[in-house]
Amino acid sequence: xxxxxxDDYLKTVYAHTEWQDAPITxxxxxxxxxxxxxxxxxxxxxxxxxxxxxxVPYGAVRLTDAGTARALAIIRRHRLIExxxxxxxDYGWHEVHDEAxxxxxxxxxxxxxxxxARLGRPRFDPHGDAIPDAEGHVDRVPFxxxxxxxxxxVGRVLRVxxxxxxxxxxxxxxxxxxxxxxxxxAHGVLVGGVSTELPEGASDIVWLSA
Numbered sequence: 001x002x003x004x005x006x007d008d009y010l011k012t013v014y015a016h017t018e019w020q021d022a023p024i025t026x027x028x029x030x031x032x033x034x035x036x037x038x039x040x041x042x043x044x045x046x047x048x049x050x051x052x053x054x055x056v057p058y059g060a061v062r063l064t065d066a067g068t069a070r071a072l073a074i075i076r077r078h079r080l081i082e083x084x085x086x087x088x089x090d091y092g093w094h095e096v097h098d099e100a101x102x103x104x105x106x107x108x109x110x111x112x113x114x115x116x117a118r119l120g121r122p123r124f125d126p127h128g129d130a131i132p133d134a135e136g137h138v139d140r141v142p143f144x145x146x147x148x149x150x151x152x153x154v155g156r157v158l159r160v161x162x163x164x165x166x167x168x169x170x171x172x173x174x175x176x177x178x179x180x181x182x183x184x185x186a187h188g189v190l191v192g193g194v195s196t197e198l199p200e201g202a203s204d205i206v207w208l209s210a
Contacts, residue, residue, distance in 0.1 A: 004105045007074045008033065009043055010052060013063055014071035018129070019143065019159065019207055023060035072136040077104040077112055079125035079132075082162075084115045086126045093126040093172070094165035128159030128178040128207070142210035147203040149184040155208030156181050163205075170199055176206065184208070 012032050016024040024032075030040040044061055047053040052067035063071060081100040085091040091099070107115075113134075116122075123139050125131055130138040143158050157180045160171060174196045176182060176189065183190040188197040 005043065006047060006050075006052070007070070007105065009040075009047060010063065010067055010071040011074050011078070013053065013061055014068065014075060020145070023062060025060055026055075029061060069136055072132040072138070074104060075129075076132040076134075076136075077107070079129055080112060080115050080119070080122070081107070082125045082127070083119055083122050083131070087119060092169075093160075093162070093177075094168035096126065097162045097165075124178070126178070127162045128157065143207045144210045145204065146182075146184060146189070146206040146208055149208055151184055151186055153184040153208065154181065155184075155210065157206060158209055159207040161205035164201075167199065167202060167205065171202060171206070174198075176202075182208065 009029070012029060013024055016022075016028070016032070026040050026044060027037055029044075030037045033040065044053060044055050047067070048055050051064055052070060053061050053063055055061045078100045081103045082096040085096045085099055086093060116134075121133070122131055130140070132138045141158065144153070144155065149155065157176060157178050160168065160176070160178060162168060171177070175191045175194075176196070176198075180191060185195065188195065190196070
């Protein structure tokens with residue numbers, strides 16, 4: 001069952017549990033995709049019939065092995081394209097998500113391999129998300145969400161969610177970027193010895209090394 005719509009579903013299910021453990025429900029899936037719940041129900045049935053997800057009525061949606069392999073393949077495309085746009089075309093990290101959403105469905109496997117080779121086989125995209133290799137392997141390191149980090153916790157920024165471009169720009173201006181070392185405080189973070197109070201929602205989109 002190969003289609004951009006199916007790929008988007010599989011990618012969203014995979015990404016939901018990449019940085020936390022709670023499985024995704026059809027209602028949450030509908031919200032993330034911006035689609036009516038009834039439409040999600042129909043697509044999930046089709047994906048289940050194709051052996052890509054497992055689902056029981058009113059229960060969570062989980063990827064099968066085949067669904068995981070397909071999700072990793074499309075995620076590899078998306079994240080390599082984001083990295084390519086930042087490195088080769090000077091896109092900002094807040095600008096690449098929507099471009100990659102379009103290009104991930106159109107470029108050939110040959111071009112994707114060329115991009116990967118030219119970039120030096122990167123392991124992470126500009127937001128810190130792991131780029132699966134051609135065999136679907138991904139790197140994992142222990143992490144903690146900034147909102148859950150204890151006061152005084154010192155960690156390297158591993159990942160920043162890319163769904164809110166304005167918030168990404170705000171964090172970048174405060175030097176809260178992938179690779180930066182920060183210290184969690186009661187009201188924000190310390191970055192390079194400078195205390196920064198975070199805007200609403202920021203601590204929920206930043207992951208630190210544990």
